[in-house]
Amino acid sequence: MKPDPATPDLESIKAEIRSAAAAARARAPLPRVDPAPRAQAAASDGIERERLDYDVSELTGLDHGAFVDNAYRALLKRNPDEGGAGLQLHLLMTGADKTEILGNLRWSAEGRHIGARVRRLRLRYVLAKLSRLPLVGYPVGWLLALLKLPAMLRDQRLLQAALCERASLLAMAQATLQRQLEQLEVAQRGLVAxxxxxxxxxxxxxxxxxxxxxxxxxxxxxxxxxxxxxxxxxxxxxxxxxxxxxxxxxxxxxxxxxxxxxxxxxxxxxxxxxxxxxxxxxxxxxESPAQAHRDWAATLAQHLPAGALVMDLGSGDGAWPAALIGQGLAVAAVDANAVLVARAQARGIHVALGDPAAVLARCADASVIALSLSATLLGDAVTAARLFDEARRAMADGAPLLLRVETGAAPAALVNDARTAAAWLQAAGFGEPRTLAAQARVAVLVHKR
Amino acid sequence: MRFAMLAPGLAPHDAVSNDALGMCAALRAAGHEVSLFAPHARGIAEPVLDPHRIEGWLRSADDCVIYHYCVGWDFALALLRRLRARRIVRYHNITPPDFFADWSPGYVAACQEGRAQLDAFAALGCDLYLGDSPYNLEDFTTRGVPAQRCAVLAPFHEVEQLAGLAPDVRRIPDGAPLLLMVGRIAPNKNYLELIDALAASVAMDLPNAHLLLIGKLDPNLARYGEALQERIAMRGMQAHVSWLQDANGTELRAAFERSRMLVMLSRHEGFCVPLVEAMALGTPVVALATAAMPSTLGDAGLLWPEDADAWLIGASIARLHADDALHAQLRARGQARYAAQYAPASLARRLQQILAEHAFT
Missing domain, CATH: 1.20.5 (Single alpha-helices involved in coiled-coils or other helix-helix interfaces)
Structure with a gap:
């Protein structure tokens, strides 16, 4: 069967994973942070794991659950599990001797593995187990009872003395209770009232x-x-x-x-x-514009002091600003075409990339002493009217304005000859226009009135 | 026919108990009379009888005892020796004691005691040895039990109930990716190397990887718990690890849903139920091919040989996190494998088939 191309092939993926692992392995070892030195931790559960020597009397002193818990912790070095504790308690409640419980734990597989020593336990455990055997257990039980007889008599006397003391205490307690009962009866009568x-x-x-x-x-x-x-x-x-x-x-x-x-x-x-x-x-x-530009720049320079700043809007590829600089004028050149600006930069002429109309709008009133405009900025009648209004506002009185009409098939078709340009400038309120022609190119020079 | 289901203890959400209860339900559905016997039981929604009553409960030699063998238990061994009824040993495996040698003498002794009875159970010549996995059955076939008396049945589980729970995400951490490990905190589960693999994945352009551990720590394995904390600190992973010891079903459900993958580096599993949970709930798995895990997972995960180091696991995590197509493929394979092999209906059919093949009907 051909493998489904959409289904990843596990073996090839595993090979890639092996490669990634090998690369990572070669880069650096696993991070390792040296732990802060720790104080010797005390055993939190209280089990004495190091202690392996006991006397049987130490383990038989407690009763019932406490006895079983202590036996587990001493002999198996752990807390009793639920099942195990239940079983040992069951044995206790059915009459088993404590030494038998201790022996069961000590000689279990787990207890043997731990190997705690319990002095005097072995013989008692053996005897306890023997007493449970059929036939043999009965005489062994008798023998044990006989051996324990002096101790049992002593225990009996102790028990008798303890019972007498207990009876005396009980009599005293009974008298106290009687007094309390009488007080309660008095209180009851009061309540009834x-x-x-x-x-x-x-x-x-x-x-x-x-x-x-x-x-x-x-x-x-x-x-x-x-x-x-x-x-x-x-x-x-x-x-x-x-x-x-x-x-x-x-x-x-x-x-x-x-x-x-x-x-x-x-x-x-x-x-x-x-x-x-x-x-x-x-x-x-x-047709190279260089000669036309030189002529126009020379004409414009005649109307300006040396080094005067000309604001040139629509500077194009920098050829025209270069001609102005060639006449000893300073130029603030702006064009919106990023390609032409880059070309101007390449020829060493700084032309700022931006919207010429916006630059003119930011100029203060009557602050521009000479302005040069490209007819390509006059896209339509509204744009042209606004631009000329701004020019009039920003130009100083008598300042010259030179309008260049250079690109015959330019996108701005509103002004593409000297006559139209002159008409627009006059309509905008500038002075008498003067046409500066050079073959296919033309420029119109006016002054602010 | 009567089946006596005998287990050393029964408790809710315990793998052996789930298996015993699932088998009871399947056998009853097939028309058999079944009763549970265990010395200790809590939280079980049906009567559990004293194991000493088992011989009186069985009525004929054709009735059957199914003993769930997962710890050493002298009573069960003695019972199966003297019983005249038919006998099935349902084997869940016992962890080799070596895993606990550095951590708990008690566990070592308990595991030794449990495994020491393998020879005796193999020698009993029971009618059927029913393993959770082919790996489990090796303990009996290597002791001379003939293959025709052996069968594999994956354990019954409560994955369907888990899938039906509304996820509770309040305690589930975020992670990119969130990695999940489910299982009690024990040395055979290989948590220390899991932390190393997490550190490797963090070093391999997964700075926001987070590992969520869901599992309880037995106080008798407290030293292993301390070693785990020390490893987390040694690798500087404190901010990358969260540990829920008391997660309930709704939180476990949310953990599987939110995790990008289950990373199971256990060195010994008799079956590994969390793999089944992951497959059912659509969580892809990265695992080691140890013990029963290859047979449980099949081709529905990224399985690596047991000598795989942290970098290989870390690279697997990074790849499975980044590769959506691989993730979707493993997810689809897991869900298909679950439906075909581990869905309760499939397990019940398989149980009936095994019983029929061994003339238990």
Whole structure:
């Protein structure tokens, strides 16, 4: 069967994982942080794990559960498990000797592994086990009882003395109880005497309880109403949440669309800039503008002091600012076409990349002493009117304005000859226009009135 | 036919208890009369009888005792020796004592005692030795039990109940990726190397990897718990490890759902139920091919030989986290394997088939 190309092949993936592991292994060892030195930790469970020597009397002194717990902790070095403890307690409750329990634990597989020594246990354990054997156990039990007889008699005497002492204590306790009983009887009679008064208090208490129950019922009703309101709010919130999610989704889509549109606009702008730059280069190739620029710049320089600053808007590839600089003028050049600006930079002319109309708008009133405009900035009548208005505002009185009409097939078709340019400038309120022609290129010089 | 289900103890959410209870349900569904016998039981929703009553409860030599062998228990061995009824040893395996040698003499002795009875049970010549996995049965076939008296039946479990719970994520940490390990804190589970693998994955461009440990620590293995904490500190992984000792079902459900993968580096498993839980709940697995794990997991996980080091496991974690196609493939394989082999209906069918093949019906 051919492997499904969409299904990853485990063996090849494993080979890649091995390679990645080998590379990581070669890069560095596993991180290692040296731990802070620790104080000798005390055994938190209280089990003396190092102690392996006991006397049987140490282990038989406790009773029932405490005895079993202690035996496990001493002989097995652990707390008893649930099943094991239950079994040992069961043996105790059915008459087994404590030494038998201890022996069971000490000589279990686990106890043998630990190997605790319990002095005087072995013989007692053997005898306890022997006494449980059929036939043999009976005489062994008798023998043990006989051997224990002196101790048993002593225990019996001790028991008798203890019982007598206990009886005496009980008699004293009984007398005390009798006195307390008499006091209680007196108190009871007093209570009986107060019974009518208590009845009245009970009625008042019952009335209060009724009032509290009524208040409780009202509170329950309020709570139910609140729960219903909460459910209503929850039901209303759900469509609202859905609407918010939908709106968020729509906004996200819109934002993504805007980003795509902006990217497309940037691409289009770039393409347009390249086209215009190509057109400028083509025209320059057809006819070099250098001579025309030198002539125009010389004419403009005649109206300005040496080193005067000319604001040039629509500077193109830097050829025209270069001509102005060649006449000893300073130039603040601006163009919106990134391709042409880059070309100007390449020839050593600084042209700022930006919107020429915006630059002009930021100039203070009557602060521009000479202005040069490219007719390519006059895209339409409204744009042209606004630009000339701004120029008039920003220019000082009598300052010269030179309008260059250089690109015959430029995108700005509003002004493409000297006559139209002169008409627009006059309409905008500038002085008498003077045409500076040079073959296919033309410039119009005016002054602010 | 009567089946006496004998276990050394029964408790809720315990793997052996789940198996015993699941077998009871399957046998009853097939029309058999079944009763549970155990010396200790708590939280079991049906009567559990005293094991000493088992011989009186069985009525004929055709009735059967199923003994769940998971610890050493002299009573069970003696009972199966003298019993005239039919006998099945349901073997869940006993961890080799060597794993506990450095940590707990008590565990060493208990495991030795349990494994010491393997020879005796093998020599009994029971009618059937029913292992959780092929690996488990090796303990009997190597002791001379004929293969025709052996069968494999994966343990019954409570994965379906787990899948039906609403996840409770409140105590489940975040992680990118979140890695999960489920199992009691014991040396055979190889937690120390798991921490090393976590450190390797953090070093391999997974700075936000987080390991969630779900498992209890027996106080008698407190020293191993301390060693685990020391390893976490030594690798500087304190901020990358969370440990839930008391997770309930809803939290376990949430842990499987939120985890990117289960990382099971255990060195000894008689079956490994967490693998089945992971397969059922769609959590891919990275594991070592030790003991029964290859047969349980099959091709539904990234299995590595037992000499795999931390870097190899770390690289597996990084790859499985980054490779969505691989993740989806392992997830799909796991779910298909669960449906085919471990779903309760499949286990019940397999049990009936085994009983029929061995003339228990």
């Amino acid at each position: 107060q019974a009518p008064h208590r009845d009245e208090q009970a009625r008042q208490l019952a009335a209060r309880v009724d009032a509290v129950e009524r208040a409780g019922a009202e509170l329950r009703t309020d709570l139910q109403a609140a729960a219903r309101e909460r459910a209503d709010v929850s039901a209303a919130i759900e469509p609202l949440r859905h609407y918010v999610h939908t709106t968020h989704h729509w906004l996200t889509s819109l934002r993504e669309g805007m980003v795509e549109l902006e990217a497309a606009a940037t691409r289009e702008q770039r393409r347009a800039d390249e086209l215009v730059a190509a057109l400028v280069a083509h025209e320059a190739a057809q």
